[in-house]
Amino acid sequence: MKNLPTSEKMRIGIDLGGTKIEVVVVDQLGQIALRQRVATDAHLGVEHIFNRIKQLYQLAVVSVAGQEHTLGIGTPGSISLKTGLLKNSNTVSLNGVALQQILEEHLQHACQIENDANCFAFAEATLGAGQDHDCVFGVIMGTGCGGGLVINQQIRIGPQRLSGEWGHMTIDPNGPLCFCGKRGCVETFISGSGLERMFLEKAARPLCAQDIFQLAAQGDPNAALILDHFYDQFGRALSNLIHLLDPDVIVLGGGLSNQEAIYQRGIDAVQKHLFSDELTTPIIKNHLGDSAGVIGAAFIGV
Numbered sequence: 363m364k365n366l367p368t369s370e371k372m373r374i375g376i377d378l379g380g381t382k383i384e385v386v387v388v389d390q391l392g393q394i395a396l397r398q399r400v401a402t403d404a405h406l407g408v409e410h411i412f413n414r415i416k417q418l419y420q421l422a423v424v425s426v427a428g429q430e431h432t433l434g435i436g437t438p439g440s441i442s443l444k445t446g447l448l449k450n451s452n453t454v455s456l457n458g459v460a461l462q463q464i465l466e467e468h469l470q471h472a473c474q475i476e477n478d479a480n481c482f483a484f485a486e487a488t489l490g491a492g493q494d495h496d497c498v499f500g501v502i503m504g505t506g507c508g509g510g511l512v513i514n515q516q517i518r519i520g521p522q523r524l525s526g527e528w529g530h531m532t533i534d535p536n537g538p539l540c541f542c543g544k545r546g547c548v549e550t551f552i553s554g555s556g557l558e559r560m561f562l563e564k565a566a567r568p569l570c571a572q573d574i575f576q577l578a579a580q581g582d583p584n585a586a587l588i589l590d591h592f593y594d595q596f597g598r599a600l601s602n603l604i605h606l607l608d609p610d611v612i613v614l615g616g617g618l619s620n621q622e623a624i625y626q627r628g629i630d631a632v633q634k635h636l637f638s639d640e641l642t643t644p645i646i647k648n649h650l651g652d653s654a655g656v657i658g659a660a661f662i663g664v
């Protein structure tokens with residue numbers, strides 16, 4: 363990773379994930395001064411989440427030692443322009459919550475809230491795997507599936523804040539019900555939770571996504587079948603994306619992006635579904651690891 367840009371103020375970024383919350387402090391010289399993450403459980407409710415955020419923010423404030431700082435927060439979903447409340451988050455307990463107002467009251471500091479996949483895409487487009495390209499699409503395949511579009515190092519947000527929300531494009535109208543209310547969204551297949559659901563339905567036992575890949579590599583027929591389906595849907599979904607945007611590069615992030623087989627079988631599947639005689643779009647792994655989102659959050663702060 364190249365040095366992060368310098369700035370006049372310290373920068374604090376917080377990333378709200380489905381199972382963890384992370385904070386990072388970037389100092390004026392662009393050095394990471396603190397990075398800390400805590401586990402969280404969305405089922406314990408919004409107060410639990412707010413307390414975890416406050417706990418991490420206070421740690422960060424101690425580390426900036428009273429210096430002026432900016433604060434950016436990445437979260438699934440986005441703030442509705444109509445209501446000012448959070449919408450579209452797969453941490454569904456936060457939907458309909460006045461997230462910005464509550465956090466600013468809890469933390470006693472102004473904050474900029476941005477979609478977590480946009481934060482990821484921004485960090486990778488400016489500092490990571492996409493930094494030599496004008497049009498970068500970032501894909502997060504973690505608990506859920508998100509996306510972000512960055513053009514000339516600017517996040518494309520869109521008038522409805524929907525840009526990049528490819529996780530809720532339908533690829534099978536008869537597919538499984540998604541938390542968003544529709545059926546067969548990309549997220550119900552191309553995500554850790556999607557893989558785990560498909561395996562449970564097939565093998566009648568629970569297994570985490572990482573173990574499904576491992577089992578398939580050992581020759582387990584159920585796991586192999588699930589992965590065949592996963593790659594086919596990955597190819598269908600990403601080829602749709604390329605048909606629409608033809609981005610210069612697609613950068614993959616989230617837990618599933620660590621599965622090296624994706625960069626062979628997944629890309630082959632994209633080629634199969636693509637309306638072209640060749641696939642030249644680089645589909646590559648992120649450079650900033652699983653901190654890309656939180657670093658992006660730090661850089662969009664106010």
Ligand SMILES: [Zn+2]
Binds near residue numbers: 542543544
């Ligand atoms: Zn959906």
